[in-house]
Amino acid sequence: MKVLYTRISTSINQKVDRQIVDKDQYDYVLMDTCIGSTLLYERPKGSEIEKLIKWGKLKELHVHSIDRLGRNTIDVLSTWKDLTEKGIRIICKNPSLQNIDENGKVDKFSELMISILSTLSKFERDQIRERQMEGIRIRKEKGLYRGRRINTRDTPTKLLKKPKSKKILEYIDKGYTYDEISKIVPCSRTTIVKVKKTREDLQMVHS
DSSP: OEEEEEEEOSSSOOOSGGGOSSGGGSSEEEEEESOTTSOGGGSHHHHHHHHHHHTTOOOEEEEEEGGGGOSSHHHHHHHHHHHHHTTOEEEEEETTEESBOTTSOBOHHHHHHHHHHHHHHHHHHHHHHHHHHHHHHHHHHTTOOOOSOTTOOOOHHHHHHSHHHHHHHHHHHTTOOHHHHHHHTTOOHHHHHHHHHHHHHHHHHHO
């Protein structure tokens, strides 16, 4: 099954015309109207893509630009990796990329470009982390940083109900590694371990 996926933003005046060309060649044309910060599979039409993947029906996913696949570079790379491992062909028009060519082989040029994007995303993560730590250091020097306030710890049930915790558990159940999950969500490895252990503890209590 060949699917064309498009997304236009609700925050700016975007037109979908340029994203849809020769739509008759696709089995489905799915279009989301939402902000780009939403995870692909949490979007209304993006969730339909996930269902097609689970049912084993999706063979090719076409997008106008690579940023349609996720909310940030890390998320896009995760989606690209996941679909490639499942043997699903991704064809992107802007820039011109494909994970698998018509002969079923990995496209070397696209693999190189994705590798470059991966390096840039790591640099981006490191920069964000560095700015966070610098901000904390400055606030500590000024006596403004207090860390977590007393009696603000979440109960196990409340912790597992958080959107981030649900997403962590979802990726754990899909077999993702801690390092992969920390890049996708994003979160620390400690948070992943905490959420996983909390669920296991609750399951033991109710078993």
